[in-house]
Amino acid sequence: MRQIVAFDRVSADGYFAAADGGLGWVVPEEELDRAAAQNLSGSGTILFGRRTYDMFESFWPHALDANPHAPGQHSPEIRAMAQWINDAEKIVFSRTRTEVPWRNSRLLPEFDPREIEALKSRPGNGIMIFGSGSIVSQLTEHGLIDEYHFIVAPILLGGGRTLVSGVPASVRLDLVEATPFPSGNVRLRYARRSSSPPPPGGG
């Protein structure tokens, strides 16, 4: 069974995006980027909500284009991330977009938990989801996310969007790891507690 991992930068006061959706508040951390780049090869599919897809699509397809003003600006970690994300299979949930021209993207107009279950049971590498709060919430409600990786930044945003909302029942997790990094970021890794099965039915 393929595993789904939600990976998110969050602020110390619990927001994954500022009110305007921006990520300018993220506290950079080379050591974290290196660790993330090393883990990419284990995943082959990314799930996206529409807003996160829009944001990623505006950056990553062109991230490695030559920039005459800043030649050689990209770290090896950014290059590895760009290569991986452009190559990965991308599944985009959106009712408003009609096309997803970024390479290896596929559009799904509706969120259907049975489709995700089918995706998980097919052979393949891990599945990741970044941001995409509404999709993370629906996946969480149906017990379909196996691990949550939060990078907690040493900052209070003072407002913004929470990652999970509208989920009717709480979900107990097991703490897998709590690792502080030099810049003050903390990586918290949780696994969904297997003794709390997903609700029956679903869909």
Next chain:
Amino acid sequence: MRQIVAFDRVSADGYFAAADGGLGWVVPEEELDRAAAQNLSGSGTILFGRRTYDMFESFWPHALDANPHAPGQHSPEIRAMAQWINDAEKIVFSRTRTEVPWRNSRLLPEFDPREIEALKSRPGNGIMIFGSGSIVSQLTEHGLIDEYHFIVAPILLGGGRTLVSGVPASVRLDLVEATPFPSGNVRLRYARRSSSPPPPGGG
């Protein structure tokens, strides 16, 4: 200068209270209770928003009353907490309450940052604030909280109330401590970065 410490239980998805305000989701942890009980003696004043005061007032004044159905039910940590919180000076911000009969309580109808500054500059022990999201947000906006202690529970609430909201600028913190506990709670301690001074004026 007296220090103000905000102390909060938060869920892994960033909420400090369920939608109904309840705390039934907290994951109990004896080791944490012991550590908290040992630190109480350093504080003598507690700030409260109205909702948190209501909740605390319904429990702590009677927490040590004899219970014929469960004699000797209280742990030493709960007894120490009850003694401390009943004795402490309690400052309650509320426009709707007219009386605060719980021992050593004082009512302030308006939040005025200059009053808090004056309180901090008088001699005395540390000042704590639990929950009280609207007061924490106003204190944060005025740069008046020195440390934030979050106990992150291994649970996704799926919705609820965030601790800090409506603060117009982000606040950079320094990570002081990231400590995992056996039940999966993680204590994150942050200090307000001194290089980001509070905004001038205020009030």
